[in-house]
Amino acid sequence: TFAMMSHALDLPELVAGDLLRTRDQLGALHDGQTQAEVLAEIRKSQFSRYPWFDAEFETVRGILHVKDLLLAMAEKGEIEDMVPLLRPAIVVPLDTPILEMLRRFRTGRTQFALVTDDSGRVVGFFTLFDVVQIIVGDIEDEHRSTPGHAPQRGPDGSLTIPGSMPIYRLERLLDLDIDSPDEVNSVGGLIVHRLERLPAEGESLDFDGFSLTVRTMKGARAQAITVKPHRPVATGQNPK
Numbered sequence: 001t002f003a004m005m006s007h008a009l010d011l012p013e014l015v016a017g018d019l020l021r022t023r024d025q026l027g028a029l030h031d032g033q034t035q036a037e038v039l040a041e042i043r044k045s046q047f048s049r050y051p052w053f054d055a056e057f058e059t060v061r062g063i064l065h066v067k068d069l070l071l072a073m074a075e076k077g078e079i080e081d082m083v084p085l086l087r088p089a090i091v092v093p094l095d096t097p098i099l100e101m102l103r104r105f106r107t108g109r110t111q112f113a114l115v116t117d118d119s120g121r122v123v124g125f126f127t128l129f130d131v132v133q134i135i136v137g138d139i140e141d142e143h144r145s146t147p148g149h150a151p152q153r154g155p156d157g158s159l160t161i162p163g164s165m166p167i168y169r170l171e172r173l174l175d176l177d178i179d180s181p182d183e184v185n186s187v188g189g190l191i192v193h194r195l196e197r198l199p200a201e202g203e204s205l206d207f208d209g210f211s212l213t214v215r216t217m218k219g220a221r222a223q224a225i226t227v228k229p230h231r232p233v234a235t236g237q238n239p240k
Helices: 002-008 035-045 066-076 098-107 128-136 167-174 187-195
Strands: 049-053 060-065 090-093 112-116 122-127 159-162 204-207 210-218 221-229
Touching (some): 035 066, 060 066, 122 128, 167 187, 187 204, 187 221
Parallel strands (some): 090 112
Antiparallel strands (some): 049 060, 112 122, 159 221, 204 210
């Protein structure tokens, strides 16, 4: 469709930071965990792959795919050392072009990338699903299965979105350009940058063309945000 072709044209302008999902949405395992502890984390978070860190959570050693673990357990029973099961991790900086990542996903064995800041610290991740969503819109996957992730349109024309929504998606929703620094990737991060502190529930901020109101906080993060455009957004526009 024309919309999909138009969205595909966004790809050359996007970098890894634009698609970033924050680290709190990511299950992680580390050196020193027993098989029972690993299985408990898998049952709790129910993802299919996990980054494996050293004991200090400073270095990524690889990616553990659950199916690799289950096959090894079926063959050997108790697995004392899981490091040999790890697949190589794709670790990229925030400014990595998405077109480059698309090529790497197509040619590699993984469709999952960890993203680091300038200091080399892992700040989040994204997957091939996130790249596909740029073109076709929201797709539910293992990291986005909780209710309320998709934008919800209110009768007054407002939108309720997760604070983790990438800024480029809000730009698409509102059909406008948002002035934001390169290091700010999410709508919640945009609020913190403007306030220079953590927001409080119910706090509102005006921007050029829209306002944001923090509805709920979860720890230090804005979990739900209401967006009120200063002009009506076409109701036929699909929130992508």
